[in-house]
Amino acid sequence: MNLYDIKEPCDIKSCSFEELNELAGDIREFLIQSISKTGGHLSSNLGIVELTLALHYVFDSPKDKFIFDVGHQSYVHKMLTGRLKDFSNLRQYKGIAGFQKRGESVHDPWEAGHSSTSLSAALGMAVARDLDGSHFHILPIIGDGALSGGMAMEALNQIGSEQRNMIIIFNDNNMSISKNVGAMDEAFTRLRTSRSYTHLKDDLKHSLSTTRLGSNVLDTMKRVKNAVKDNIVDTSIFGEFNIDYLGPVDGHNIKNLVKVLKIAKQHEGPIVLHVITQKGKGYSFAEHDEEGAWHGVSQFDPKTGQSLAKNPPQHKSWSEVISATVLDLAHDNQDIVAITPAMKSGSKLQKFFETYPQRSFDCGIAEEHAMTFAAGLAAAGKRPFISVYSSFLQRAYDQIHHDVARMKLPVVIGIDRCGLVGEDGETHHGVFDIAMLRPIPNMILAQPKDSEEAQNLIYSAFQQNQYPYAIRYPRGSVPYKKLSAYSYIEAGTWSYQDTGEPQLVVISYGSDVDKIVQKAEANQLSLRVVNARFFKPFDTEMLEELCAMQLPIIVYESDVQIGGLSSAIVEYANDHGLKNTFVRIGLRDHFVEHGSIPKLRKVEQVDLGTLFQVIKDMLKEHSCE
Structure with missing residues (x-):
């Protein structure tokens, strides 16, 4: 099938598996070439090609609802729903968005730019469907990074209680933006590699090879659930939430994906389909990326992988200026620690993590926890620096208000990507943090005009020990020269x-x-x-x-x-x-x-x-x- 002939998802339903595999190759080549010109989210979309094809092959969008967690991995979905012709304007003004967009297509029932929202949204839609007496499938597609978020855990808790029909696609690529961290990631790793699951996967493969989707498949599913509970309890995340589990399944084998999706389609109640994918698949530079460099990219040369966006000479990104100053101050102040909620690469904190591994903490996609964790450190006499993108800082508002400012804890908050950020749009513009933080008592909130003032503001933030101190800085670069000595700037002075x-x-x-x-x-x-x-x-x-x-x-x-x-x-x-x-x-x-x-x-x-x-x-x- 010619990729450009696809106008609706039904156009691929008559394809053979061989044709679908050829189509997957064409899609990957298109993604690499197109995104190299416009920029966008590359790795996550390369990793989900076969899965998206299989989903549209088995289910019927827009009647069935696909909810992509975060939404930046919905490019293939957009291509299969008639929007391929618009990709030359991806993320450009009045062009198609880089995330699902309800006003853009009937095939986009939900839109988000922050992680871990899909399960809550899916449950809401499932309850509404059942109240209306309707019959259709709801499929949230959520990654292992997003699944570790607290909001996703809260949703799983109610999903297990409500027992509404939904198929949770657990897209497991062992990556969020950077490498995943924490006990949840360790549990997922054990789940992927457990001998019990290896045997069960073989059983499942045997069951799928039969022509009847009957008792042997259901027995296999029961054995999966029982094995989780009986043999590897410490990884029984879904079973303990009373949610059935199926997998793990190779996320790049379309034939097996289609068969397993058809089984899940017949299941009563909530079920998790665990799909193992490779982020960046089909593009070597992205496949071997462990620091998130290929998660979201600017224009690049597809042959060499070299970015076409270069900082001018003697310029550093604002994030680099801030992180370099914190690192420098940490040399003489043993109490300074650095915290990031899964944005070590974006916030340019890698050097701090390498230099002071015992004083560096990646909390995963958990802004709320990260902020109160910082408050606890400050209450115990440490001087935490926490870097959070402005758009994601909204998720930690209660913690800043209740846990940090109310107790006058001297947490230094780096508000990265403040102001208009450009192509990521509505969900990512960091234009609300001033209005958000100004009403909170005890807060100090500042923004530097240049790199010299940025260095001095960071220095001043750590020099005082009475109030939380937030410093906002935008995306982009600035002329930079490291100061030989810092100057104290009195809070509140212009x-x-x-x-x-x-x-x-x-x-x-x-x-x-x-x-x-x-x-x-x-x-x-x-x-x-x-x-x-x-x-x-x-x-x-x-x-x-x-x-x-x-x-x-x-x-x-x-x-x-x-x-x-x-x-x-x-x-x-x-x-x-x-x-x-x-x-x-x-x-x-x-x-x-x-x-x-x-x-x-x-x-x-x-x-x-x-x-x-x-x-x-x-x-x-x-x-x-």
Whole structure:
């Protein structure tokens, strides 16, 4: 079958297994070539090709519901549901999303960008189906990394109790973004390699070779469940939740996958089908990746595997700047420990883990646990640094609020990937953390404008020992030079730079500050550009001085306005009788879709072009008064 002829999943149902295997090869080649041009999630999709083909071969989407946990591994599903022609615009503005998207296709019943949600969603749909008296299959597809998340465990608990019909596809590739860690991973490893399961797998293979799906298959399933309970109790994760188990099955053998899926289709109640896959299969660079470099990729040369995105000379990613500073400080401070919830590679903490293995902790995909774990360390006198992507920090809100800030524990929180992140879209934009953390008492929240300030803020965070201290930093790179000595920055202080005798004030933060200065100087505009590096506490003394200048004031932010920097300023001005009018530029009250960061900033009118048009209009108006 020609890959480009597939418009609906039913188009593959007449294929022979030989044709399906040929199709799998074509899909892999397409994925490598296409993603090399657009960027995207490569390894997870290469690993799920045969499984996705088998699922669509046996089940009937959109009547049957496929829920891909996280959703970044749904590219093959999109290709089989009529969206292959759109892959040239994958993750681009107004193009197809890199995750399942309900508004994009009837074949996408759920959408997510965070892990461990699929089982809860599937149970909700199963209960709704049964209340309506409907009959269709619900298939959450969840990986071993996501299955270790607390939310997935909570869902399994109720799934075992409710006993609703659903088929949980356990896509086990022994990887999340980086190598999995923890007792759950060790249990899965024992499950994969147990002699009991090896024998049971042979029994299952024999049963599948028969023409009748009868008592021998059901007996095999019972033996699987009994063996879990009787022989390897410490790995009986699913059996102890009262959920039947079938597997493990080779996730790249389409013929066997189809047979086992047909058995699961006849099962009453919840059942787990354990499928062993290889992340990155079919592309050698991705197959041998143990650090997550091929999980999500920018444009690359498919022949050499070399990324086409290079940092300029003397630049480091913001994540590298932060982690390098923490590592440097840890040399003299034995109490500093580093924590990551399964993002060691993305947060650039590998060097810290290598240098101080006894002081490094990967908690797995468990932001809530990781944050309270950090709180416990701080309560016992250690100085934890925890790095969490802004989008995932939302999952630890209660822990920051209740366990960290309420007890004034000096946890240093690195909020990575803050602001608009681009092609991953709505679920990943880190634009809410300022509004999220500002209302919490005892918090210090800051963002550096450059690498020098970043190093000094990290130093300052560890120098104080009274409050939780969060430092946000964006995706991308910044000019970097390691400081020979650090300087302490007092919490709540701002700085400013004039580009002439000020005629207008711009208050902003992050790397935009220097860009505004440079653009103002290039255009010979006389501004006072304020580096509002602290959101909480903030520099009320400087704000009052700025208001006393009786100049127009623009507050320019690239995050949500509601609860953000401009909200803080307007609230203070109102409560303290400051009569100034502030022009606010920021993200409005909606979720921002996917696209390149420059494109999104322009569309959302938070780009420098928009800012400077407002500046020129205000200067013109002010000069006429």
